[in-house]
Amino acid sequence: MRLLILCAALLAPAFAQTAAVERAILEVNAQMTRAAEARDLDKMFSFILPNERGSIAQSGVLFLTREAALDTMKRNSAPVEKVQYRPKHQMVTVISADCAVLAADGEAEASFADGTSVVAPYAQTVVFVRKDGEWKVLHAHYSSTPRR
Numbered sequence: 001m002r003l004l005i006l007c008a009a010l011l012a013p014a015f016a017q018t019a020a021v022e023r024a025i026l027e028v029n030a031q032m033t034r035a036a037e038a039r040d041l042d043k044m045f046s047f048i049l050p051n052e053r054g055s056i057a058q059s060g061v062l063f064l065t066r067e068a069a070l071d072t073m074k075r076n077s078a079p080v081e082k083v084q085y086r087p088k089h090q091m092v093t094v095i096s097a098d099c100a101v102l103a104a105d106g107e108a109e110a111s112f113a114d115g116t117s118v119v120a121p122y123a124q125t126v127v128f129v130r131k132d133g134e135w136k137v138l139h140a141h142y143s144s145t146p147r148r
Contacts (some may be wrong), residue, residue: 022092025100025128028135033085041077045070048137049129057141082111085122098130108144120144 028047035044048055048066056062056069063069077083087106094100104124111117122144129138 017097018094021094021097021100024135025092025102026090028128029090029102029104029126032137033087037083037085039077039080039083041070041073047135048140049131051138054139056139059143079112080110081113084109100128100135102126102128 032044032047035041035047045066048069050066052065054062054064055066058069061072063072085106085108087104089106090102090104092100092102102125104126106122107119108122109117109119122142124140124142126137126141127139128135130136
């Protein structure tokens with residue numbers, strides 16, 4: 001019994017740290033989602049680190065830089081009036097105190113000026129790193145297929 005109590009005492013800080021990282025990642029992801037739903041792509045991309053080694057992969061396209069991804073997203077989202085994300089699963093794997101991976105899926109609904117809308121399932125994997133005390137995206141992969 002003493003051994004069990006000792007193990008629990010030794011592991012408690014690690015569990016607390018893991019839980020804190022998980023909460024932080026989910027909060028940063030929520031902030032990014034709110035920015036995307038507000039159609040504030042500059043704010044959403046402010047969470048993404050500059051990277052020239054494959055910043056974002058989206059639906060079969062690898063954007064080598066965050067700027068290339070941002071330009072494409074701005075161009076492609078111009079006709080969208082409203083977007084809403086409905087996550088189904090959001091799972092965080094803590095790699096270290098300064099690195100974690102978010103795996104998520106759900107549905108995205110986009111509404112257009114002509115009154116049409118589309119609902120599509122999505123899946124994403126996001127690698128977060130802590131830089132200068134803030135959680136930032138090092139790499140993200142997002143895929144979606146229009147629902148038929």
